[in-house]
Amino acid sequence: MESVGQILKAARIAKALSVDDIEKGTSIRRIYIEVIENDEYNKAPGEVFVKGIIRTYGNFLGLNGAELVDIYKAQKMGAEIEEIKSEGIREVNNVKLNISLKQQRSLGSGTDFSFSSLHIPFKQIAAGIVLLAVLGAGYFAVPKIMDLLPSGATVTEETKHNMPVPAEKSAVKADKITVEMTANGSCWLEVTADGKEVFVGMLQANDKKTFEAKDKLIVKYGNIGVMNLIVNGAPVNLQGEHGVAVKTYTR
Numbered sequence: 001m002e003s004v005g006q007i008l009k010a011a012r013i014a015k016a017l018s019v020d021d022i023e024k025g026t027s028i029r030r031i032y033i034e035v036i037e038n039d040e041y042n043k044a045p046g047e048v049f050v051k052g053i054i055r056t057y058g059n060f061l062g063l064n065g066a067e068l069v070d071i072y073k074a075q076k077m078g079a080e081i082e083e084i085k086s087e088g089i090r091e092v093n094n095v096k097l098n099i100s101l102k103q104q105r106s107l108g109s110g111t112d113f114s115f116s117s118l119h120i121p122f123k124q125i126a127a128g129i130v131l132l133a134v135l136g137a138g139y140f141a142v143p144k145i146m147d148l149l150p151s152g153a154t155v156t157e158e159t160k161h162n163m164p165v166p167a168e169k170s171a172v173k174a175d176k177i178t179v180e181m182t183a184n185g186s187c188w189l190e191v192t193a194d195g196k197e198v199f200v201g202m203l204q205a206n207d208k209k210t211f212e213a214k215d216k217l218i219v220k221y222g223n224i225g226v227m228n229l230i231v232n233g234a235p236v237n238l239q240g241e242h243g244v245a246v247k248t249y250t251r
Helices: 004-014 019-026 030-037 047-060 065-077 122-141 144-148 157-162
Strands: 177-183 187-193 196-203 208-213 216-221 227-231 245-250
Touching: 004 030, 004 047, 004 065, 019 030, 019 047, 030 047, 047 065, 047 187, 047 196, 177 216, 177 245, 187 208, 196 208, 208 216
Parallel strands: none
Antiparallel strands: 177 208, 177 227, 187 196, 187 216, 216 245
């Protein structure tokens, strides 16, 4: 059986396309196209990277990219193609937890209940009561501050700094997942949104992409170290990360 590289190269030549044509059409760098065509997979950044290029390159030529990936896997493992089937990420939807709570003493009807039966130290109980008292006093004291200002008084900047700042409203839970990315170098990507593949290809330096999903976004990076990521408006710290990585973002 022909190798994947031979199949891709023969298909390209049959369509009278050059390597430069493939590079422009797929955004895959020329060096990686030649690596795949020559079956020199050890020169690619990683296994996920290789599969992504094979799938993208094959689909661009009108071939079945997924089947080419199966052929690649079978030849690498020395197995028959029928034994190799592309499998998605398996997810466990139904998880059963058997929780057992041990209770040393029955509280009965509740008439004989005492703090000692719960084994809570008295010091902790007292500290909790004091904390609640302080918080309650603060809650009722804050509105009184404005009453202390003279009628018609102007609130100066100094006064503002000395006034209590109201707590911010809790953030509204996002109704979707948004991942914004900017590449500082070459990076292959495979993006799946809610179980559907939405992008496979290369990003070059300064390329920007934004992907959204309702519940789950899975991104396979060929070279995550060159990426700048913002997930739901928050920058992601990728310090120390490099090479191939698979990230799952959930709502």
